[in-house]
Amino acid sequence: MRVLLRPTQYLALAAYILLLGFPLLWLISASVKSSGELNSLTVSLLPQQWHWDNYSDALDRQGLVHSAGNSLVVALVSTALVIVIALPASYVLARLKGKIRAAGVGWILVSQVFPVVLVILPLFLILRTIGLADSLAGLTLVHTTYTLPFALWMLQGYVSAIPVDLEEAGAMDGAGRWTVLRRIVFPLLMPGIVATAMFSFVSSWNEFFFALVLLQSPENYTLPITLNMFIGGEGKVSLGPLAAGAVLAAIPSIVFFTILRRRLTSGLMAGAVKG
Amino acid sequence: MKSRRLVAAALAAAASLLFTACSSGGDSADGPVTLKFQSLSDQPAAIAATNKIVDDWNKAHPDIKVEVVQAGWDGVYDKLITQFNAGSAPDIIHYEAAGVVPFAKDGYLADLTPYLSEQKKTDIPKGVLDSVTVDNQVIAYPTELQSYVVFANRALLQKAGVTIPTGDTMTWDQLREIARATTRDGAYGLGWGLSSPTAAMVALAPGFGGKYFDGTGTDAKISVGQGEMALPQLVDAMAHQDNSILPVTLTQSGSKALAPFYAGQTAMTIQGSFQAANIAKDAPAGFDWVVLPPLAGPAGPAQAANPQTLSVNKDSAHVEQAAQFIEFFTNTENLAALNEADALIPATTSAREALTTKLGAQNGWKEILSSGQYLTSAPYLFVDKYAQWKDTVATPAYQKFLAKQIDANGLSKELTDGWNSINR
Numbered sequence: 274m275r276v277l278l279r280p281t282q283y284l285a286l287a288a289y290i291l292l293l294g295f296p297l298l299w300l301i302s303a304s305v306k307s308s309g310e311l312n313s314l315t316v317s318l319l320p321q322q323w324h325w326d327n328y329s330d331a332l333d334r335q336g337l338v339h340s341a342g343n344s345l346v347v348a349l350v351s352t353a354l355v356i357v358i359a360l361p362a363s364y365v366l367a368r369l370k371g372k373i374r375a376a377g378v379g380w381i382l383v384s385q386v387f388p389v390v391l392v393i394l395p396l397f398l399i400l401r402t403i404g405l406a407d408s409l410a411g412l413t414l415v416h417t418t419y420t421l422p423f424a425l426w427m428l429q430g431y432v433s434a435i436p437v438d439l440e441e442a443g444a445m446d447g448a449g450r451w452t453v454l455r456r457i458v459f460p461l462l463m464p465g466i467v468a469t470a471m472f473s474f475v476s477s478w479n480e481f482f483f484a485l486v487l488l489q490s491p492e493n494y495t496l497p498i499t500l501n502m503f504i505g506g507e508g509k510v511s512l513g514p515l516a517a518g519a520v521l522a523a524i525p526s527i528v529f530f531t532i533l534r535r536r537l538t539s540g541l542m543a544g545a546v547k548g
Numbered sequence: 549m550k551s552r553r554l555v556a557a558a559l560a561a562a563a564s565l566l567f568t569a570c571s572s573g574g575d576s577a578d579g580p581v582t583l584k585f586q587s588l589s590d591q592p593a594a595i596a597a598t599n600k601i602v603d604d605w606n607k608a609h610p611d612i613k614v615e616v617v618q619a620g621w622d623g624v625y626d627k628l629i630t631q632f633n634a635g636s637a638p639d640i641i642h643y644e645a646a647g648v649v650p651f652a653k654d655g656y657l658a659d660l661t662p663y664l665s666e667q668k669k670t671d672i673p674k675g676v677l678d679s680v681t682v683d684n685q686v687i688a689y690p691t692e693l694q695s696y697v698v699f700a701n702r703a704l705l706q707k708a709g710v711t712i713p714t715g716d717t718m719t720w721d722q723l724r725e726i727a728r729a730t731t732r733d734g735a736y737g738l739g740w741g742l743s744s745p746t747a748a749m750v751a752l753a754p755g756f757g758g759k760y761f762d763g764t765g766t767d768a769k770i771s772v773g774q775g776e777m778a779l780p781q782l783v784d785a786m787a788h789q790d791n792s793i794l795p796v797t798l799t800q801s802g803s804k805a806l807a808p809f810y811a812g813q814t815a816m817t818i819q820g821s822f823q824a825a826n827i828a829k830d831a832p833a834g835f836d837w838v839v840l841p842p843l844a845g846p847a848g849p850a851q852a853a854n855p856q857t858l859s860v861n862k863d864s865a866h867v868e869q870a871a872q873f874i875e876f877f878t879n880t881e882n883l884a885a886l887n888e889a890d891a892l893i894p895a896t897t898s899a900r901e902a903l904t905t906k907l908g909a910q911n912g913w914k915e916i917l918s919s920g921q922y923l924t925s926a927p928y929l930f931v932d933k934y935a936q937w938k939d940t941v942a943t944p945a946y947q948k949f950l951a952k953q954i955d956a957n958g959l960s961k962e963l964t965d966g967w968n969s970i971n972r
Contacts, residue, residue: 309830312803314811334592390626397634406636485623486630489638502620505590506644506856509822510803 297523303516304328311512327513328521331503336491337518340499345525347409347495348477351416355473356466358417359424364458366425367432378429381422389419393486400487407489415487416477423476424469431465432458467533474529496522580611581866583873584638586619588856593889601882605873612869614640632656632861639864640873645679645688646854649929652687653765658860659685663871668878671896675924679853682930689874690855690895692887694820695919696752698723698840699827699912704730704815716918717844720755720782723816727792730815737792739814740783741805745946746938748818750928751852752779755845764930770967772960778845780949781956788952798950810835821919824912825891839912842919851919852926855895893920933970941966 298318303311307324315321331337366377396415397406405411435458443453459466481497488494500522503515589598595618602614617638619627625647631637632651641648641657651657664686669677672690680688698718705712708730713722727737742748750760758775761768787793794814797805802819803826809817810831827837842849858877860870876882883899888907893916894900900920907913928934945962948954954962 308826309832312807312810312826312830313832314807314813330592393626394630394633397630397636401634401636406634482623482626486627489617489631489636491618498620501622502590502618504620504622506588506621509590509826511590 300516300523301520303512304520305517306513308513324513327517330511330514331518331521334514336494337496337499337521339492340494340496341522341525343409343493344478344496344522347413347416348474351413351420351477352470352473354413354417355420355424356470358421359428359469360462360466363425363428364432364454367429368437378426381426384422389482393483396483397487406487407493409493412484412487412493412495415483416480419480419483420473420476424473427472428462428465428469431462431468434465435461471530471533475526478526580613581869582613582615583640583864583866583870584617585614585640585873586617586638586642588619588621588624588642589886589890590621591890594886597882597886597889601877601886604882605876609873612866612873614873635863637861637863639861639866639870641859641861642691642856643688643859644854644856645690645926645929646934648680648688648857648859649682650932651859652682652685653932656862657687658862658864658867658871659687660689660860660871660874661686663868663875664689665875668875668896671880671898673895673897673921673923675850676853676855676895678925679855679929680857688857688859689878690853690857691878691883692856692890692892693853693895693920693923694822694892695842695851695916695923696748696818697821697824697912697916697919698816698818698843699809699823700726700816700838700840701809701812701814702836702838704735704812708732708815712838713841715841717849717922718841719844720779723840723843724782724786724790724792727786727816728790731790731792735812736794736808736814737790737816738786739794739797739805739808739817741800741802741817741819742783742798742946742950743801743804744943745780745950746942749776749779749942749946750938751854751926752843752845754850754852754924755779755843755847757845757847759927761927761931761934765932766971768927768931768971770964770971772963775847776963777956777960780946780959783950784952784956787950806830816840821893821916822891824916828911837911839915841915842922849919849922850924851922852928853923854926854929855923856892893917893923897921933967937967937970941970 302318302320304327305323305325306320306327307322310321310324366374369377400406400411400415405414439457439461440453443457448456479497480495481501484495484498485501488498500515500518503511503518505511585602587595587598589595599616602616605612605614624643628637628641628643628647628651632654637656648657661684668689676690676693677686680686680690700712702712705726710726710729713726723738730737740748753760753776756775756778758773758778759771760776761770763769783793783798787795787798794805794808797808797814797817802823805814805817806819806823806827808814809827824839831837842851858874860867860874864870878896880896880898880902883894883896884902884906887894887899888903894903900917904914904917908917931937942963945954945959945966948962949956949959
């Protein structure tokens, strides 16, 4: 029975990976199929004929690369801003006790219940007043504001998981507040920071509605807006180029995740506190 | 350490780039007038045609410069609402009648009646012009139209011994007969993507004398009588008595219903006329298809028109110049070129005739362009809560009816009661 355990585990893992990866495989498959094949009853993962024109069409047609550049700038800067703001705020939130903390946490949760359509018009007017409507700077501020509450909530969970005993032990050894934070808390918090950064990046990278409404000039369009242009009126969809564009759009996210993946290791926590 | 500095430098550079990215525009005091034209053209050929028209205009009118701002169809309603409310809408707005009528009622669109030339007025069929007329004001120029037409697999019709109709129109009874005759050897006579059936039911109702709505705005009253129920009942009879409609297509979108048509599983399919371009592109090699004459009910071949439109923002500082540009945009040559690129039907008679002359010999174009003459005003365009009724009442009710969950009386009752509860 035990002999079968390991192969079964591998099989389960393979099935899980296939389940998660299948939509991406299908997307890649669709991106190299001709329009005729995509609109036929024949369903196959491998295309009958490799049709690379979808990629050139996607790149030529809508300024995809420029939009990807815009998305990348907005996502990176808003992610950096979110982390810079959320890091100290989440520490305070996690370590505070009493009514102020409850009110803070309550407000974070309440801020999540407002539908975006409710805030879009005042947001647009405010941005126009400060001269940031139809600009990447304005969109970055909006993405930061939009992502911050959840990032704060997420990060304070990670802070709470770090035992206060560690900080007290550091203080007992003569470390000051800043040293404790820099030498003990931040290293232990790194996986949480990375996870939060990933969440913020993906939220901004994929965000559609704010970008749709706030950006008026094509040179400022982000990737979701440009991809949206493959969906036309009267129900017309350029499925092949859209799939090709979506594959290209996924690449920066995959690269970003690959770079940060190793940082997600939570092993630092192991053995920090004796049971 | 080195990598940290690199990341920090990259972020700082990105931030500095970002915060200098704000742009500004507008007319200089002594320079040419600049008009922003938000275009929704999505097909490469249509984008090229639009840009060519704008370039031609800019060359001929150096004092009135038009700038194209490309936008997408999806989400454009939300975008426009924000733009209008924030006072940042473009000067010239591309959309569709169903979308712009509510904006006109809210006072966001300029009255173009004074700028509409007499020649253009007579060139636009009355029914189509009515679809862009709100409170006796023309609030948009119609540009492109689509109709519902029947595409047929010539080989399957001939195999069933069916003579392909060639008249000016064909009746729904003829369609039903052909569908019956071609339902054989495992194939069905018809495939009709009716997953969102309301648009088709409402658009085709005029052929049966159906209107659905009387009155406008919030005063509109619904009436679901014989004229409105005729088409759903016909579809029901074809699907469940004749068994001549491929059942799965009733749950699919129009585009999805093309695949069984290509595969020979259905002999005919009812589609938006623009699908002719996709069929020409996507059908298997050697697939012999034909467009049948426009469908006519007891009240004739009329279909409700929901044209694509060009409107002018009422708050634009240059309404007159914007209207001049639209007059130019919709001249015969330009409209013909644009509709050829989009595989749609021009909204003016002269452009439709020009396109017929040019493309009439090509597969399907003659019948499709001919169907354009029967397009007429759609009462639902002027009903305030039509969109809500369509999504929350009509579509589920039609779906239940086509799935045999409710009968004709049940459908009529749901459509009527649903409207009355929404429009209280």
